[in-house]
Amino acid sequence: MKDKYLHTLRKVLEEHQALANDIDDILNDYEQLYNDALASGKTDDEVWHILGDPKEVAKDLIDTIHLKKEKDIKTKIVASMPFISLIIFFLLGFTKNLWHPGWLVFLMIPISAILFETKLKDGIVGIMPFISVITFLILGWGYDLWHPGWVVFFAIPIVAIIVNVDLKDIPVSLSPFIATIVFIILGVQYELWHPGWLVFLIIPMIGTLYHKNKVQVLVLELSYILAISFYLYVGYTYDKWYLGAIGFILPFSFSIIFGVIKITVDIRNDKKARIFVGLVLAIIFLFFALGFGLHGWVWAWQVLLLIPMAAIIIYDKLRFTSLMPFISVILFFSIGYFFTLFHLSWLAFLLIPLVAVIENA
Amino acid sequence: MNTQFKKGIVEMCILSLISRKDMYGFEVIDTLAKAIDVNENTVYPILRRLTAQGFFETYVEQTNIGAPRKYYRMTDFGRKKLNQYETEWRSFLEGVLKILGGNYEG
Numbered sequence: 001m002k003d004k005y006l007h008t009l010r011k012v013l014e015e016h017q018a019l020a021n022d023i024d025d026i027l028n029d030y031e032q033l034y035n036d037a038l039a040s041g042k043t044d045d046e047v048w049h050i051l052g053d054p055k056e057v058a059k060d061l062i063d064t065i066h067l068k069k070e071k072d073i074k075t076k077i078v079a080s081m082p083f084i085s086l087i088i089f090f091l092l093g094f095t096k097n098l099w100h101p102g103w104l105v106f107l108m109i110p111i112s113a114i115l116f117e118t119k120l121k122d123g124i125v126g127i128m129p130f131i132s133v134i135t136f137l138i139l140g141w142g143y144d145l146w147h148p149g150w151v152v153f154f155a156i157p158i159v160a161i162i163v164n165v166d167l168k169d170i171p172v173s174l175s176p177f178i179a180t181i182v183f184i185i186l187g188v189q190y191e192l193w194h195p196g197w198l199v200f201l202i203i204p205m206i207g208t209l210y211h212k213n214k215v216q217v218l219v220l221e222l223s224y225i226l227a228i229s230f231y232l233y234v235g236y237t238y239d240k241w242y243l244g245a246i247g248f249i250l251p252f253s254f255s256i257i258f259g260v261i262k263i264t265v266d267i268r269n270d271k272k273a274r275i276f277v278g279l280v281l282a283i284i285f286l287f288f289a290l291g292f293g294l295h296g297w298v299w300a301w302q303v304l305l306l307i308p309m310a311a312i313i314i315y316d317k318l319r320f321t322s323l324m325p326f327i328s329v330i331l332f333f334s335i336g337y338f339f340t341l342f343h344l345s346w347l348a349f350l351l352i353p354l355v356a357v358i359e360n361a
Numbered sequence: 362m363n364t365q366f367k368k369g370i371v372e373m374c375i376l377s378l379i380s381r382k383d384m385y386g387f388e389v390i391d392t393l394a395k396a397i398d399v400n401e402n403t404v405y406p407i408l409r410r411l412t413a414q415g416f417f418e419t420y421v422e423q424t425n426i427g428a429p430r431k432y433y434r435m436t437d438f439g440r441k442k443l444n445q446y447e448t449e450w451r452s453f454l455e456g457v458l459k460i461l462g463g464n465y466e467g
Contacts, residue, residue: 026409028431029386029405029409029431030405031428032385032386032387032428032430032431033386033387033390033405035428036385036386036387036388036430037387040387040391049401049402050390050394050401050402051401051402051405052400052401052402052403053402056402057402057405057406060402060403060406061406061409063410064406064409064410064413
């Protein structure tokens with residue numbers, strides 16, 4: 001318990017960019033306090049309560065510690081970025097007549113703020129909307145690949161999952177996105193919407209791998225393979241796909257018998273999960289409806305940004321700072337695309353640092 | 362009670378305790394907690410701040426429970442400041458007690 005307390009305190013102080021000397025000094029003092037409290041007969045829980053939550057302690061200590069110079073330098077870089085961007089923008093414009101796409105340099109403002117002023121994990125997640133937009137624009141303007149170039153926006157939730165989810169949970173968390181991307185590629189490039197939808201079966205097949213009983217896992221995976229083979233055989237040979245679909249009763253039954261299908265139960269019991277799953281399905285439906293119905297592939301991808309936004313609102317505190325990268329991307333692209341005002345719509349990205357400053361002031 | 366107000370009082374109590382004898386961190390926390398209702402976790406940050414402001418100096422002494430212990434000793438500057446705070450506090454308290462007792466000039 002003592003080591004955990006001291007370790008957490010060190011971590012929080014490091015996050016506050018405290019100087020190593022200060023951290024060592026404080027840690028020494030807290031180790032003494034901890035030892036003295038234990039020696040006086042207190043339990044670990046009591047000591048933890050007496051010394052206080054390490055995060056709160058670090059906040060109380062903030063005016064007694066020296067911050068790293070690096071933090072000052074980073075802050076200066078972020079603060080001067082608007083001017084640097086403006087100078088580069090004018091230089092590109094006046095000397096090379098590159099007003100467009102020279103305005104892209106303004107993306108350096110939110111990018112530098114995210115990289116320098118947030119923790120590494122948050123920075124990587126926060127930077128993804130920009131990388132996706134830039135990649136998307138290069139694919140669109142450079143190669144006229146607006147569709148299926150929008151697939152790059154899947155990188156936003158995928159990176160967020162990779163960074164935030166435990167290593168062992170990454171495959172199952174990523175499987176819906178991977179399946180969707182493969183499904184779209186099969187459909188768009190090879191007209192294989194059917195039976196391309198079978199790729200979605202990798203979601204339960206990967207999920208099944210987490211089941212503890214390995215014999216049951218083997219039986220289940222084999223039942224999936226058998227069901228898929230049967231479906232394809234009956235479908236292609238006799239053109240009776242609905243008969244082939246009967247095969248899926250096999251893995252479904254095994255899943256119930258082995259108790260693998262319990263996600264549904266969890267979702268039923270968890271109000272937040274129920275709302276989130278409902279929203280994800282609605283958003284995906286809306287995306288395809290806009291894509292197929294209005295041929296809006298160029299812009300419909302924006303509704304997919306509602307998925308990570310919904311996750312933030314449902315599972316985290318409602319903080320506009322976290323939502324702004326997504327809102328800015330939507331404003332930037334919608335104003336730029338629908339009104340051909342890309343030379344002005346980049347201003348939407350200034351909202352990110354602005355909102356962060358207002359909300360965190 | 363207002364947190365800042367309470368912190369101010371705790372700060373003065375810490376100054377007063379250490380003006381009487383040199384003390385180590387947990388000793389201050391324990392003594393205060395036995396005498397008044399205080400958030401123990403606010404004590405060390407106050408000790409550290411007052412030390413940084415020159416009210417205390419520290420020295421290390423060996424103990425029989427293992428690692429050496431850091432003691433806080435009041436400086437002349439700290440003593441001077443404590444006298445000033447005490448005068449202000451007593452006068453303030455006197456006024457408050459007068460008002461609470463209805464013994465004041467309208």
